[in-house]
Amino acid sequence: MARRRMIYEGKAKILYEGPEPDTLIQYFKDDATAFNAEKHAVIEGKGVLNNRMSEFFMTGLSQIGVPNHFIRRLNMREQLVRMVEIIPLEVVVRNVAAGSMAKRLGMNEGTELPRPIIEFYLKDDALGDPMVTEEHIIAFNWASQQDIDDMIALALRVNDYMSGLMYGVGIKLVDFKIEVGRVFEGDFQRLIVADEISPDSCRLWDIQSGRKLDKDVFRHELGDLSEAYTEVARRLGVLPRNG
Numbered sequence: 234m235a236r237r238r239m240i241y242e243g244k245a246k247i248l249y250e251g252p253e254p255d256t257l258i259q260y261f262k263d264d265a266t267a268f269n270a271e272k273h274a275v276i277e278g279k280g281v282l283n284n285r286m287s288e289f290f291m292t293g294l295s296q297i298g299v300p301n302h303f304i305r306r307l308n309m310r311e312q313l314v315r316m317v318e319i320i321p322l323e324v325v326v327r328n329v330a331a332g333s334m335a336k337r338l339g340m341n342e343g344t345e346l347p348r349p350i351i352e353f354y355l356k357d358d359a360l361g362d363p364m365v366t367e368e369h370i371i372a373f374n375w376a377s378q379q380d381i382d383d384m385i386a387l388a389l390r391v392n393d394y395m396s397g398l399m400y401g402v403g404i405k406l407v408d409f410k411i412e413v414g415r416v417f418e419g420d421f422q423r424l425i426v427a428d429e430i431s432p433d434s435c436r437l438w439d440i441q442s443g444r445k446l447d448k449d450v451f452r453h454e455l456g457d458l459s460e461a462y463t464e465v466a467r468r469l470g471v472l473p474r475n476g
């Protein structure tokens with residue numbers, strides 16, 4: 234088999250050149266990192282679970298008209314996605330105070346927010362992904378005002394969809410991160426959801442027990458990460474409930 238051209242290797246995924254024009258193959262690794270890669274481990278099966286869960290969320294988003302890069306799953310660890318020009322920002326939506334916001338603002342983890350709050354972080358490992366404002370984004374040309382409006386609209390739609398889905402299986406969507414990319418269609422360009430949506434990029438709390446079912450299990454050594462992800466996948470019906 235011909236060796237595929239690797240386009241990019243990140244902490245949890247690899248992108249290879251795709252089989253068709255304007256496509257990429259997204260490969261999900263088992264690597265888990267936290268605190269800007271200061272903490273690292275290989276968690277067997279995590280890539281398989283995230284490939285399946287990202288497929289599930291992206292397919293559901295397509296069904297309700299939220300554009301995203303997912304085309305089809307190829308195998309246990311790989312999916313075919315549309316090539317995008319990634320916007321160098323992480324878009325975080327928060328429903329409940331947790332993580333860096335709770336720390337920054339001295340809030341108790343678990344405080345319900347009066348409305349979803351959107352934050353932007355610059356994708357820059359060397360700087361530890363600093364939070365940036367819309368002023369920075371426009372002044373430094375990372376994206377336009379229209380792009381910002383579109384990113385906010387996409388993020389809120391993803392929040393509505395994911396919150397409802399999770400609530401239905403007894404899980405609170407505390408916060409999450411998405412990445413957004415630009416695609417060109419003739420004379421037009423638009424923004425679509427890219428990267429992945431999985432328990433690696435969300436905070437998910439069991440509503441009854443408060444148990445954490447996301448990457449915080451790894452970040453703060455709260456138990457078995459793959460067991461937590463499997464629980465989410467089972468509840469959503471991504472994996473069979475028994476077995």
Ligand code: C5P
Nearest residue numbers: 331332333334408409410433434435436
């Ligand atoms: O750490 P912080 O509280 O800012 O994270 C907010 C949300 O964004 C969490 O769900 C976290 O998992 C996600 N996130 C991410 N990738 C990053 C930073 C945060 O998926 N580089």
